[in-house]
Structure formats: C-alpha cells, structure tokens
Amino acid sequence: MKIYKLYNDGFIIKTRRATVAVDLVPGGPNSHPFIADSIFYRIAGHCDAMFISHKHGDHANLKVAKAFAARGKRVIAPKGLWVGVDPMIEQLLVADTAVTIPFDELEMTLHILPGHQDDIYNNIYVMDFKGCGSVAHTGDQWNEDDLVWIDKVKDTYRVDCLLLNCWVNSMERTIRGFNPRVLITGHENELEHTIDHREAYWMTLRKMDKMLSLNVPNVLMTWGEWFEYKK
Ligand SMILES: [Zn+2]
Numbered sequence: 353m354k355i356y357k358l359y360n361d362g363f364i365i366k367t368r369r370a371t372v373a374v375d376l377v378p379g380g381p382n383s384h385p386f387i388a389d390s391i392f393y394r395i396a397g398h399c400d401a402m403f404i405s406h407k408h409g410d411h412a413n414l415k416v417a418k419a420f421a422a423r424g425k426r427v428i429a430p431k432g433l434w435v436g437v438d439p440m441i442e443q444l445l446v447a448d449t450a451v452t453i454p455f456d457e458l459e460m461t462l463h464i465l466p467g468h469q470d471d472i473y474n475n476i477y478v479m480d481f482k483g484c485g486s487v488a489h490t491g492d493q494w495n496e497d498d499l500v501w502i503d504k505v506k507d508t509y510r511v512d513c514l515l516l517n518c519w520v521n522s523m524e525r526t527i528r529g530f531n532p533r534v535l536i537t538g539h540e541n542e543l544e545h546t547i548d549h550r551e552a553y554w555m556t557l558r559k560m561d562k563m564l565s566l567n568v569p570n571v572l573m574t575w576g577e578w579f580e581y582k583k
C-alpha cells in the first residue's frame with residue numbers, strides 16, 4: 353500500500369486494487385482555499401471512494417464530497433452529515449456498535465467503529481484491503497468513555513497502519529488498543545486553529561519519545577509525502 357498524507361488530517365491509501373481517500377479538505381477560507389477546487393476534481397478522478405470521519409470543517413468539505421459524487425465515487429459520511437445532498441453520499445453509522453460494509457467493487461471490507469469527539473459522532477474507519485494490509489483512521493477521536501472499547505480493538509481487528517490524530521485523548525492507550533505495526537500521525541499544524549491548538553510536529557516527536565516501550569515505529573510525514581507499506 354502507498355499511504356499519502358494530505359492537509360489537514362487527510363490521507364489517500366492506494367493498493368493495487370483500490371484507491372481510497374479519508375477526510376480530504378481544501379483548508380483555508382472558502383474564497384481562498386489552500387488547495388484549488390480543480391485539483392480536488394482531479395484527485396477525485398483518481399480515487400474510488402472517500403470516507404469522512406466527522407462534520408468539522410478541517411475534515412469534511414461539501415465541495416470535495418460533491419466532486420467525488422459528480423465523478424460517480426461513493427462518499428461515506430457520519431450520521432446526520434449532508435443528508436439528502438446526493439445519492440452517492442451515504443450516511444453510515446454507528447450509534448453504539450460497529451458496522452461492517454463489504455466493498456466488493458474495491459475488494460475491501462470497511463469497518464466503522466463508533467467513535468466520538470466529545471459527543472459528536474466520529475466514525476473510525478478500519479479499512480481492510482484483503483491481503484494488501486489494513487489501515488485505521490481515527491478522525492478527531494477524543495471521547496474518554498470510548499477508551500474502554502478502544503482498549504480492545506486489537507482483539508477484533510488486525511490493523512497494520514494506524515492513522516492517528518496527534519492530539520488524541522490518550523495517545524498511548526489508543527496505540528495499545530489498535531496495536532498497529534506502524535503508526536502514522538496526522539493533524540499536525542492545522543493552520544486554522546489558533547497557535548495554542550496547532551499541534552506542532554515537535555509535539556508529536558516529544559510524545560512518541562515517551563512511548564518507546566510500545567515499540568511501534570512512527571512515520572512522521574508532512575503534507576504531500578507518502579509511505580509504502582508492504583505486507
Ligand atoms: Zn473535529
């Protein structure tokens with residue numbers, strides 16, 4: 353798999369069979385986005401589907417979702433987001449239990465775990481690319497109560513690469529719960545947050561320095577970089 357990191361907590365995962373995007377946003381104000389609409393239209397053409405973790409603007413953007421839908425690509429959104437906008441945009445989730453969706457056309461299985469940022473629905477996607485590896489994306493996971501089941505994710509799901517928001521509530525417990533082979537943090541330096549919540553790259557480095565005993569390597573990338581994972 354090739355895993356591309358994009359602004360802000362966006363990722364594209366490309367296997368030999370499928371190309372899937374998570375939480376792609378242009379960033380910046382509507383009138384002057386950091387990434388132009390035309391680029392997203394082209395990116396949508398190269399992807400097969402997009403999954404949105406939750407409704408916040410640094411993860412969910414209707415223009416990008418419509419670009420995918422316009423090109424016939426499925427968009428999976430959390431409960432309550434963009435209802436009735438386009439038949440290609442589906443709300444799937446997740447009240448209290450995980451759901452599994454076969455994506456036969458992409459030769460993958462999608463598991464949606466019922467996460468939350470505080471009390472906001474935050475779909476955690478576990479994407480099983482069947483033989484090519486599996487990837488989990490945690491969106492803006494934060495809710496304290498969810499840590500009880502996050503502790504046990506590894507008992508049900510095999511996760512090769514964990515795409516983790518760098519300021520998640522208890523980084524150590526979340527990494528232990530998913531037990532990935534490789535950690536790739538995201539959400540550093542979100543430019544629309546004020547400085548105090550911009551989460552610099554050095555903060556991720558400092559946090560990881562305290563967790564060497566977990567023995568999970570962290571691939572720290574910036575926007576536009578990619579990492580290749582081989583099963
Ligand atoms: Zn959020």
Ligand SMILES: [Zn+2]
Pocket residue numbers: 361408410411492539
């Ligand atoms: Zn966020």
